[in-house]
Amino acid sequence: DAGVTQSPTHLIKTRGQQVTLRCSPKSGHDTVSWYQQALGQGPQFIFQYYEEEERQRGNFPDRFSGHQFPNYSSELNVNALLLGDSALYLCASSIRDSIIYGYTFGSGTRLTVV
Amino acid sequence: KQEVTQIPAALSVPEGENLVLNCSFTDSAIYNLQWFRQDPGKGLTSLLLIQSSQREQTSGRLNASLDKSSGRSTLYIAASQPGDSATYLCAVRGSSNTGKLIFGQGTTLQVKP
Numbered sequence: 001d002a003g004v005t006q007s008p009t010h011l012i013k014t015r016g017q018q019v020t021l022r023c024s025p026k027s028g029h030d031t032v033s034w035y036q037q038a039l040g041q042g043p044q045f046i047f048q049y050y051e052e053e054e055r056q057r058g059n060f061p062d063r064f065s066g067h068q069f070p071n072y073s074s075e076l077n078v079n080a081l082l083l084g085d086s087a088l089y090l091c092a093s094s095i096r097d098s099i100i101y102g103y104t105f106g107s108g109t110r111l112t113v114v
Numbered sequence: 115k116q117e118v119t120q121i122p123a124a125l126s127v128p129e130g131e132n133l134v135l136n137c138s139f140t141d142s143a144i145y146n147l148q149w150f151r152q153d154p155g156k157g158l159t160s161l162l163l164i165q166s167s168q169r170e171q172t173s174g175r176l177n178a179s180l181d182k183s184s185g186r187s188t189l190y191i192a193a194s195q196p197g198d199s200a201t202y203l204c205a206v207r208g209s210s211n212t213g214k215l216i217f218g219q220g221t222t223l224q225v226k227p
Contacts, residue, residue: 006157033214042118042203042217043158056213090157092215099145099165099207103215107157 004106006091012112013081019111021076025093026104032074033103034066035090043090049074050096078111086113116141116208120218127194128226135189135221137204142182148215149178149189150203158203162189166209194225 005024013019025032031050035043045058049068068074072093078085088110092103117140127133137147146165150158162171162178164187170179177190187204201222205215 004157035215040219042205042219043215045214045216048213058214088155092158102146102148102160102163104160105150105158110155 004091004093004104006089006106006109008109009107010110010112012114015081015083015113017081018077018079019081021078021089021091021109021111022073023076023091023093023106024073025091029093029095029104030072031094031096032068032072033092033094034074034076035092036060037088037090037108039087046076081113083113086111116144116206116216118204118206118216118218120202120204120221122221123219124222124224126224126226129194129196131194131225132190132192133194133223135191135202135204135223137187137189137218139185139187139206139216141208141210142185143209144182145207145209147178147180147187147204147206149176149187150205152201152203152220154201161202191223194223196225196227199223199225 007022033048034046037043047057052068063079065077088108090108091106094103119138148163149161164180175192180187201220203220205217
């Protein structure tokens with residue numbers, strides 16, 4: 001049973017460019033959340049999607065946007081990249097409205113902005 | 115606003131020792147608390163999930179406790195091994211914001227052979 005799959009694993013972009021990161025949730029999960037983890041810090045919540053809509057958002061600018069597809073997979077888009085966007089981006093999947101089951105995380109995408 | 119703190123930030127122990135990692139949170143209105151392990155540059159692996167109504171959970175050499183009223187959780191690792199070396203993160207899921215996890219900054223553990 002595949003867990004959460006993220007692609008690509010590593011990415012190098014130039015300031016001002018745009019980037020798209022992808023996530024496939026664990027089988028049976030319908031909710032996808034995205035987190036940003038700077039070096040030496042705990043992950044910070046970006047937003048959560050279910051039923052193809054953004055349901056909750058953390059304290060991130062509008063340059064961060066996302067999408068969820070009918071098959072529950074998701075994309076994270078970041079526009080006008082800044083050096084400070086360099087981080088590990090983690091995708092987590094879960095079952096909507098279930099607190100019995102926790103979150104399953106992917107291996108992350110390491111984004112470096114130069 | 116929920117804040118999660120983990121102490122210590124780093125810990126180094128000899129192999130075989132039993133150890134305790136601490137996690138505290140400021141708002142006791144939580145659904146659950148989850149402990150994760152993170153190897154360098156990797157994603158998060160879930161270790162234990164404790165519901166707000168539970169006091170502890172066990173998995174192998176790991177035992178996590180939860181005292182919601184005092185805003186504290188501990189992760190106990192028995193008979194530590196070099197393979198336990200990693201960063202351990204705790205995260206709470208608040209009952210007022212059901213969608214997101216609030217993480218601590220983690221405790222980096224080194225177990226020396």
